[in-house]
Amino acid sequence: MSRPPETPTIVRHASVREFLDRASDYLGERETEHNLLLGVALALRDREPDDAQVWLTVEQNAAVVGAVMRTPPHRPALSRMPADAASAVAGHFRTIGPPVSGVFGPAEEVRQFSDDYCEPGLHQTRLKLRLWLYRCDSPPPAPTVEVTLRSAVRGDQDQVRELLAGFHRDEVSPPPEDLQAEAGRVIERGAVVAVDNADQPVCLAAIARRSPTGVVVAPVFTVTEQRRRGLASACVAELTRRQFDQGVSFCCLFANQQNETANSVYQKLGYSRVCEFEWWEFDDV
Structure with missing residues:
Protein backbone atom coordinates (compact mmCIF):
# COMPACT_ATOMS: atom_id res chain seq x y z
CA MET A 1 0.00 0.00 0.00
CA TRP A 132 3.19 29.99 -26.45
CA LEU A 133 6.14 27.63 -26.20
CA TYR A 134 6.85 25.89 -29.52
CA ARG A 135 9.03 22.91 -30.42
CA CYS A 136 10.45 21.73 -33.76
CA ASP A 137 11.77 18.18 -34.22
CA SER A 138 13.02 18.24 -37.82
CA PRO A 139 14.61 20.74 -40.22
CA PRO A 140 12.09 23.11 -41.83
CA PRO A 141 11.80 23.57 -45.60
CA ALA A 142 14.06 26.06 -47.33
CA PRO A 143 12.64 29.61 -47.55
CA THR A 144 10.91 30.56 -50.78
CA VAL A 145 11.48 34.32 -50.48
CA GLU A 146 14.37 36.09 -52.19
CA VAL A 147 16.69 37.02 -49.36
CA THR A 148 20.40 37.07 -48.62
CA LEU A 149 21.18 35.19 -45.41
CA ARG A 150 24.52 34.80 -43.68
CA SER A 151 26.08 34.26 -40.29
CA ALA A 152 26.44 37.34 -38.12
CA VAL A 153 30.11 38.28 -37.74
CA ARG A 154 32.07 40.48 -35.36
CA GLY A 155 31.86 43.40 -37.78
CA ASP A 156 28.07 43.34 -37.38
CA GLN A 157 28.17 43.95 -33.65
CA ASP A 158 26.83 47.52 -33.75
CA GLN A 159 23.97 46.55 -36.07
CA VAL A 160 23.16 43.47 -33.98
CA ARG A 161 23.08 45.69 -30.88
CA GLU A 162 20.47 47.90 -32.57
CA LEU A 163 18.41 44.87 -33.59
CA LEU A 164 18.49 43.63 -29.98
CA ALA A 165 17.44 47.07 -28.74
CA GLY A 166 14.52 47.03 -31.17
CA PHE A 167 13.47 43.59 -29.98
CA HIS A 168 13.39 44.69 -26.35
CA ARG A 169 11.43 47.83 -27.26
CA ASP A 170 8.82 45.79 -29.12
CA GLU A 171 8.53 43.20 -26.33
CA VAL A 172 8.54 45.86 -23.59
CA SER A 173 11.22 43.88 -21.77
CA PRO A 174 14.31 45.31 -20.07
CA PRO A 175 17.47 44.87 -22.16
CA PRO A 176 20.72 43.54 -20.67
CA GLU A 177 22.80 46.17 -18.89
CA ASP A 178 25.55 45.98 -21.54
CA LEU A 179 23.76 45.59 -24.86
CA GLN A 180 27.00 45.87 -26.83
CA ALA A 181 28.51 42.92 -24.95
CA GLU A 182 25.28 40.96 -25.39
CA ALA A 183 25.48 41.58 -29.14
CA GLY A 184 28.94 40.02 -29.10
CA ARG A 185 27.66 36.96 -27.26
CA VAL A 186 24.74 36.61 -29.69
CA ILE A 187 27.20 36.57 -32.59
CA GLU A 188 29.41 34.01 -30.85
CA ARG A 189 26.43 31.68 -30.35
CA GLY A 190 25.84 31.56 -34.10
CA ALA A 191 23.17 34.08 -35.13
CA VAL A 192 21.75 34.27 -38.66
CA VAL A 193 20.98 37.63 -40.27
CA ALA A 194 19.18 38.77 -43.39
CA VAL A 195 21.04 41.65 -45.03
CA ASP A 196 20.07 44.48 -47.37
CA ASN A 197 21.78 45.45 -50.62
CA ALA A 198 24.58 47.10 -48.65
CA ASP A 199 25.19 43.87 -46.68
CA GLN A 200 23.80 45.45 -43.50
CA PRO A 201 21.78 43.21 -41.14
CA VAL A 202 18.07 44.08 -41.14
CA CYS A 203 16.72 40.90 -39.53
CA LEU A 204 18.12 38.65 -36.81
CA ALA A 205 17.47 35.15 -35.50
CA ALA A 206 19.70 34.01 -32.66
CA ILE A 207 20.29 31.27 -30.10
CA ALA A 208 19.42 32.32 -26.56
CA ARG A 209 20.67 29.25 -24.71
CA ARG A 210 21.27 25.53 -24.92
CA SER A 211 19.81 22.68 -22.90
CA PRO A 212 21.30 19.17 -22.82
CA THR A 213 19.89 18.10 -26.20
CA GLY A 214 18.18 21.20 -27.60
CA VAL A 215 18.44 24.92 -28.23
CA VAL A 216 16.19 27.93 -27.69
CA VAL A 217 15.78 30.30 -30.63
CA ALA A 218 15.62 33.95 -29.49
CA PRO A 219 15.48 36.75 -30.15
CA VAL A 220 13.90 37.13 -33.58
CA PHE A 221 13.57 40.70 -34.87
CA THR A 222 13.14 42.57 -38.15
CA VAL A 223 13.52 46.34 -38.56
CA THR A 224 10.15 47.98 -39.16
CA GLU A 225 10.70 49.04 -42.76
CA GLN A 226 11.70 45.51 -43.82
CA ARG A 227 8.76 43.63 -42.32
CA ARG A 228 6.17 41.55 -44.21
CA ARG A 229 8.81 40.28 -46.64
CA GLY A 230 9.34 36.88 -45.03
CA LEU A 231 12.77 37.76 -43.64
CA ALA A 232 12.11 36.50 -40.11
CA SER A 233 10.71 33.24 -41.45
CA ALA A 234 13.80 32.76 -43.62
CA CYS A 235 16.20 33.53 -40.76
CA VAL A 236 14.46 31.20 -38.31
CA ALA A 237 14.30 28.42 -40.91
CA GLU A 238 18.00 28.74 -41.69
CA LEU A 239 19.03 28.94 -38.03
CA THR A 240 16.86 25.93 -37.19
CA ARG A 241 18.33 23.87 -40.02
CA ARG A 242 21.86 24.72 -38.89
CA GLN A 243 21.11 23.51 -35.38
CA PHE A 244 19.87 20.15 -36.65
CA ASP A 245 22.96 19.90 -38.85
CA GLN A 246 25.02 20.32 -35.67
CA GLY A 247 23.20 17.42 -34.00
CA VAL A 248 20.57 18.90 -31.67
CA SER A 249 17.46 16.84 -30.98
CA PHE A 250 15.04 19.76 -31.04
CA CYS A 251 14.70 23.52 -31.28
CA CYS A 252 12.19 25.51 -29.29
CA LEU A 253 11.07 29.10 -29.01
CA PHE A 254 8.57 31.38 -27.31
CA ALA A 255 6.05 33.57 -29.13
CA ASN A 256 3.85 36.34 -27.78
CA GLN A 257 0.27 35.13 -28.12
CA GLN A 258 -0.79 38.58 -29.33
CA ASN A 259 1.60 38.42 -32.31
CA GLU A 260 -0.53 36.48 -34.78
CA THR A 261 2.03 36.85 -37.58
CA ALA A 262 4.87 35.29 -35.58
CA ASN A 263 2.69 32.42 -34.38
CA SER A 264 1.60 31.67 -37.93
CA VAL A 265 5.17 31.81 -39.24
CA TYR A 266 6.52 29.40 -36.65
CA GLN A 267 3.77 26.87 -37.23
CA LYS A 268 4.37 26.95 -40.99
CA LEU A 269 8.05 26.17 -40.29
CA GLY A 270 7.08 23.03 -38.39
CA TYR A 271 7.08 24.36 -34.83
CA SER A 272 4.26 22.84 -32.74
CA ARG A 273 2.73 24.28 -29.59
CA VAL A 274 3.85 22.64 -26.37
CA CYS A 275 2.22 24.69 -23.63
CA GLU A 276 1.41 28.16 -22.38
CA PHE A 277 3.75 30.36 -20.32
CA GLU A 278 2.87 33.54 -18.45
CA TRP A 279 4.71 36.44 -16.83
Whole structure:
Protein backbone atom coordinates (compact mmCIF):
# COMPACT_ATOMS: atom_id res chain seq x y z
CA MET A 1 0.00 0.00 0.00
CA SER A 2 1.48 3.33 -1.04
CA ARG A 3 1.93 5.95 1.61
CA PRO A 4 0.09 9.28 1.29
CA PRO A 5 2.07 12.17 -0.21
CA GLU A 6 4.00 14.26 2.24
CA THR A 7 3.74 18.02 2.42
CA PRO A 8 6.14 19.51 -0.16
CA THR A 9 9.37 20.84 1.31
CA ILE A 10 11.64 23.53 -0.13
CA VAL A 11 15.39 22.93 -0.39
CA ARG A 12 17.67 25.88 -1.18
CA HIS A 13 20.94 24.93 -2.84
CA ALA A 14 24.23 26.68 -2.15
CA SER A 15 25.42 26.62 -5.76
CA VAL A 16 24.16 26.10 -9.29
CA ARG A 17 26.17 22.90 -9.53
CA GLU A 18 24.50 21.51 -6.39
CA PHE A 19 21.11 22.49 -7.82
CA LEU A 20 21.82 20.68 -11.09
CA ASP A 21 23.06 17.59 -9.26
CA ARG A 22 19.70 17.36 -7.56
CA ALA A 23 17.29 18.73 -10.19
CA SER A 24 18.72 17.85 -13.61
CA ASP A 25 17.02 14.44 -13.90
CA TYR A 26 13.65 15.92 -13.03
CA LEU A 27 14.10 18.89 -15.36
CA GLY A 28 15.37 16.68 -18.16
CA GLU A 29 12.21 14.59 -18.19
CA ARG A 30 10.46 17.60 -19.77
CA GLU A 31 13.46 19.32 -21.27
CA THR A 32 11.50 21.55 -23.65
CA GLU A 33 9.29 23.02 -20.94
CA HIS A 34 12.30 23.39 -18.64
CA ASN A 35 14.56 25.00 -21.25
CA LEU A 36 14.90 28.22 -19.26
CA LEU A 37 15.96 26.66 -15.96
CA LEU A 38 18.25 24.11 -17.62
CA GLY A 39 19.79 26.57 -20.06
CA VAL A 40 20.53 29.26 -17.49
CA ALA A 41 21.79 26.78 -14.89
CA LEU A 42 24.13 25.09 -17.38
CA ALA A 43 25.48 28.49 -18.46
CA LEU A 44 26.15 29.52 -14.83
CA ARG A 45 27.32 26.14 -13.52
CA ASP A 46 31.04 26.89 -13.48
CA ARG A 47 30.84 30.44 -12.12
CA GLU A 48 31.43 31.45 -8.53
CA PRO A 49 28.29 31.16 -6.34
CA ASP A 50 26.21 34.34 -6.19
CA ASP A 51 24.38 34.86 -2.90
CA ALA A 52 21.76 37.01 -4.62
CA GLN A 53 20.64 34.08 -6.74
CA VAL A 54 18.08 31.56 -5.50
CA TRP A 55 18.12 27.91 -6.62
CA LEU A 56 15.39 25.74 -5.11
CA THR A 57 14.03 22.25 -5.45
CA VAL A 58 10.61 21.23 -4.22
CA GLU A 59 10.70 17.73 -2.74
CA GLN A 60 7.99 15.29 -1.75
CA ASN A 61 8.40 11.69 -0.57
CA ALA A 62 12.16 11.94 -1.20
CA ALA A 63 11.65 12.93 -4.85
CA VAL A 64 12.03 16.21 -6.70
CA VAL A 65 8.63 17.46 -7.89
CA GLY A 66 9.59 21.01 -8.89
CA ALA A 67 12.39 23.52 -9.27
CA VAL A 68 12.77 27.29 -9.10
CA MET A 69 15.47 29.78 -9.97
CA ARG A 70 15.78 33.48 -9.32
CA THR A 71 18.64 35.37 -10.93
CA PRO A 72 18.20 39.10 -10.15
CA PRO A 73 17.00 41.34 -11.66
CA HIS A 74 14.76 38.67 -13.20
CA ARG A 75 11.61 37.32 -11.58
CA PRO A 76 11.55 33.76 -10.21
CA ALA A 77 11.12 31.13 -12.93
CA LEU A 78 9.14 28.00 -12.09
CA SER A 79 9.32 24.51 -13.52
CA ARG A 80 6.39 22.22 -13.98
CA MET A 81 5.12 21.18 -10.54
CA PRO A 82 1.93 20.10 -8.73
CA ALA A 83 -0.37 22.77 -7.35
CA ASP A 84 0.62 22.11 -3.74
CA ALA A 85 4.28 22.46 -4.69
CA ALA A 86 3.64 25.86 -6.32
CA SER A 87 1.81 26.90 -3.16
CA ALA A 88 4.79 25.80 -1.06
CA VAL A 89 7.15 27.88 -3.22
CA ALA A 90 4.91 30.92 -2.81
CA GLY A 91 4.88 30.39 0.95
CA HIS A 92 8.67 30.14 0.98
CA PHE A 93 9.15 33.47 -0.79
CA ARG A 94 6.43 35.14 1.27
CA THR A 95 7.77 34.06 4.67
CA ILE A 96 11.50 33.51 4.13
CA GLY A 97 12.14 35.72 1.13
CA PRO A 98 13.53 37.44 -0.66
CA PRO A 99 10.34 39.32 -1.63
CA VAL A 100 9.48 39.13 -5.32
CA SER A 101 7.59 41.45 -7.66
CA GLY A 102 6.52 38.88 -10.24
CA VAL A 103 6.89 35.34 -11.53
CA PHE A 104 7.42 33.52 -14.85
CA GLY A 105 6.70 29.96 -15.89
CA PRO A 106 4.05 27.51 -17.11
CA ALA A 107 0.64 29.15 -16.85
CA GLU A 108 -0.99 26.86 -14.29
CA GLU A 109 2.00 26.96 -11.96
CA VAL A 110 2.47 30.74 -12.00
CA ARG A 111 -1.24 31.35 -11.46
CA GLN A 112 -1.17 29.09 -8.40
CA PHE A 113 1.98 30.84 -7.14
CA SER A 114 0.40 34.27 -7.68
CA ASP A 115 -2.80 33.32 -5.85
CA ASP A 116 -0.84 32.10 -2.83
CA TYR A 117 1.88 34.75 -2.77
CA CYS A 118 -0.20 37.90 -3.17
CA GLU A 119 -2.12 39.04 -0.12
CA PRO A 120 -5.47 40.82 -0.64
CA GLY A 121 -5.14 44.50 0.11
CA LEU A 122 -1.34 44.41 -0.21
CA HIS A 123 -0.73 43.24 -3.78
CA GLN A 124 -2.42 43.60 -7.12
CA THR A 125 -1.59 41.01 -9.78
CA ARG A 126 -1.09 42.04 -13.40
CA LEU A 127 -0.57 39.76 -16.41
CA LYS A 128 2.37 41.25 -18.29
CA LEU A 129 2.90 38.68 -21.04
CA ARG A 130 1.29 35.47 -22.29
CA LEU A 131 3.41 33.22 -24.50
CA TRP A 132 3.19 29.99 -26.45
CA LEU A 133 6.14 27.63 -26.20
CA TYR A 134 6.85 25.89 -29.52
CA ARG A 135 9.03 22.91 -30.42
CA CYS A 136 10.45 21.73 -33.76
CA ASP A 137 11.77 18.18 -34.22
CA SER A 138 13.02 18.24 -37.82
CA PRO A 139 14.61 20.74 -40.22
CA PRO A 140 12.09 23.11 -41.83
CA PRO A 141 11.80 23.57 -45.60
CA ALA A 142 14.06 26.06 -47.33
CA PRO A 143 12.64 29.61 -47.55
CA THR A 144 10.91 30.56 -50.78
CA VAL A 145 11.48 34.32 -50.48
CA GLU A 146 14.37 36.09 -52.19
CA VAL A 147 16.69 37.02 -49.36
CA THR A 148 20.40 37.07 -48.62
CA LEU A 149 21.18 35.19 -45.41
CA ARG A 150 24.52 34.80 -43.68
CA SER A 151 26.08 34.26 -40.29
CA ALA A 152 26.44 37.34 -38.12
CA VAL A 153 30.11 38.28 -37.74
CA ARG A 154 32.07 40.48 -35.36
CA GLY A 155 31.86 43.40 -37.78
CA ASP A 156 28.07 43.34 -37.38
CA GLN A 157 28.17 43.95 -33.65
CA ASP A 158 26.83 47.52 -33.75
CA GLN A 159 23.97 46.55 -36.07
CA VAL A 160 23.16 43.47 -33.98
CA ARG A 161 23.08 45.69 -30.88
CA GLU A 162 20.47 47.90 -32.57
CA LEU A 163 18.41 44.87 -33.59
CA LEU A 164 18.49 43.63 -29.98
CA ALA A 165 17.44 47.07 -28.74
CA GLY A 166 14.52 47.03 -31.17
CA PHE A 167 13.47 43.59 -29.98
CA HIS A 168 13.39 44.69 -26.35
CA ARG A 169 11.43 47.83 -27.26
CA ASP A 170 8.82 45.79 -29.12
CA GLU A 171 8.53 43.20 -26.33
CA VAL A 172 8.54 45.86 -23.59
CA SER A 173 11.22 43.88 -21.77
CA PRO A 174 14.31 45.31 -20.07
CA PRO A 175 17.47 44.87 -22.16
CA PRO A 176 20.72 43.54 -20.67
CA GLU A 177 22.80 46.17 -18.89
CA ASP A 178 25.55 45.98 -21.54
CA LEU A 179 23.76 45.59 -24.86
CA GLN A 180 27.00 45.87 -26.83
CA ALA A 181 28.51 42.92 -24.95
CA GLU A 182 25.28 40.96 -25.39
CA ALA A 183 25.48 41.58 -29.14
CA GLY A 184 28.94 40.02 -29.10
CA ARG A 185 27.66 36.96 -27.26
CA VAL A 186 24.74 36.61 -29.69
CA ILE A 187 27.20 36.57 -32.59
CA GLU A 188 29.41 34.01 -30.85
CA ARG A 189 26.43 31.68 -30.35
CA GLY A 190 25.84 31.56 -34.10
CA ALA A 191 23.17 34.08 -35.13
CA VAL A 192 21.75 34.27 -38.66
CA VAL A 193 20.98 37.63 -40.27
CA ALA A 194 19.18 38.77 -43.39
CA VAL A 195 21.04 41.65 -45.03
CA ASP A 196 20.07 44.48 -47.37
CA ASN A 197 21.78 45.45 -50.62
CA ALA A 198 24.58 47.10 -48.65
CA ASP A 199 25.19 43.87 -46.68
CA GLN A 200 23.80 45.45 -43.50
CA PRO A 201 21.78 43.21 -41.14
CA VAL A 202 18.07 44.08 -41.14
CA CYS A 203 16.72 40.90 -39.53
CA LEU A 204 18.12 38.65 -36.81
CA ALA A 205 17.47 35.15 -35.50
CA ALA A 206 19.70 34.01 -32.66
CA ILE A 207 20.29 31.27 -30.10
CA ALA A 208 19.42 32.32 -26.56
CA ARG A 209 20.67 29.25 -24.71
CA ARG A 210 21.27 25.53 -24.92
CA SER A 211 19.81 22.68 -22.90
CA PRO A 212 21.30 19.17 -22.82
CA THR A 213 19.89 18.10 -26.20
CA GLY A 214 18.18 21.20 -27.60
CA VAL A 215 18.44 24.92 -28.23
CA VAL A 216 16.19 27.93 -27.69
CA VAL A 217 15.78 30.30 -30.63
CA ALA A 218 15.62 33.95 -29.49
CA PRO A 219 15.48 36.75 -30.15
CA VAL A 220 13.90 37.13 -33.58
CA PHE A 221 13.57 40.70 -34.87
CA THR A 222 13.14 42.57 -38.15
CA VAL A 223 13.52 46.34 -38.56
CA THR A 224 10.15 47.98 -39.16
CA GLU A 225 10.70 49.04 -42.76
CA GLN A 226 11.70 45.51 -43.82
CA ARG A 227 8.76 43.63 -42.32
CA ARG A 228 6.17 41.55 -44.21
CA ARG A 229 8.81 40.28 -46.64
CA GLY A 230 9.34 36.88 -45.03
CA LEU A 231 12.77 37.76 -43.64
CA ALA A 232 12.11 36.50 -40.11
CA SER A 233 10.71 33.24 -41.45
CA ALA A 234 13.80 32.76 -43.62
CA CYS A 235 16.20 33.53 -40.76
CA VAL A 236 14.46 31.20 -38.31
CA ALA A 237 14.30 28.42 -40.91
CA GLU A 238 18.00 28.74 -41.69
CA LEU A 239 19.03 28.94 -38.03
CA THR A 240 16.86 25.93 -37.19
CA ARG A 241 18.33 23.87 -40.02
CA ARG A 242 21.86 24.72 -38.89
CA GLN A 243 21.11 23.51 -35.38
CA PHE A 244 19.87 20.15 -36.65
CA ASP A 245 22.96 19.90 -38.85
CA GLN A 246 25.02 20.32 -35.67
CA GLY A 247 23.20 17.42 -34.00
CA VAL A 248 20.57 18.90 -31.67
CA SER A 249 17.46 16.84 -30.98
CA PHE A 250 15.04 19.76 -31.04
CA CYS A 251 14.70 23.52 -31.28
CA CYS A 252 12.19 25.51 -29.29
CA LEU A 253 11.07 29.10 -29.01
CA PHE A 254 8.57 31.38 -27.31
CA ALA A 255 6.05 33.57 -29.13
CA ASN A 256 3.85 36.34 -27.78
CA GLN A 257 0.27 35.13 -28.12
CA GLN A 258 -0.79 38.58 -29.33
CA ASN A 259 1.60 38.42 -32.31
CA GLU A 260 -0.53 36.48 -34.78
CA THR A 261 2.03 36.85 -37.58
CA ALA A 262 4.87 35.29 -35.58
CA ASN A 263 2.69 32.42 -34.38
CA SER A 264 1.60 31.67 -37.93
CA VAL A 265 5.17 31.81 -39.24
CA TYR A 266 6.52 29.40 -36.65
CA GLN A 267 3.77 26.87 -37.23
CA LYS A 268 4.37 26.95 -40.99
CA LEU A 269 8.05 26.17 -40.29
CA GLY A 270 7.08 23.03 -38.39
CA TYR A 271 7.08 24.36 -34.83
CA SER A 272 4.26 22.84 -32.74
CA ARG A 273 2.73 24.28 -29.59
CA VAL A 274 3.85 22.64 -26.37
CA CYS A 275 2.22 24.69 -23.63
CA GLU A 276 1.41 28.16 -22.38
CA PHE A 277 3.75 30.36 -20.32
CA GLU A 278 2.87 33.54 -18.45
CA TRP A 279 4.71 36.44 -16.83
CA TRP A 280 2.86 38.02 -13.91
CA GLU A 281 3.79 41.22 -12.09
CA PHE A 282 2.85 42.04 -8.49
CA ASP A 283 2.16 45.68 -7.69
CA ASP A 284 1.92 47.04 -4.17
CA VAL A 285 -1.53 48.48 -3.47
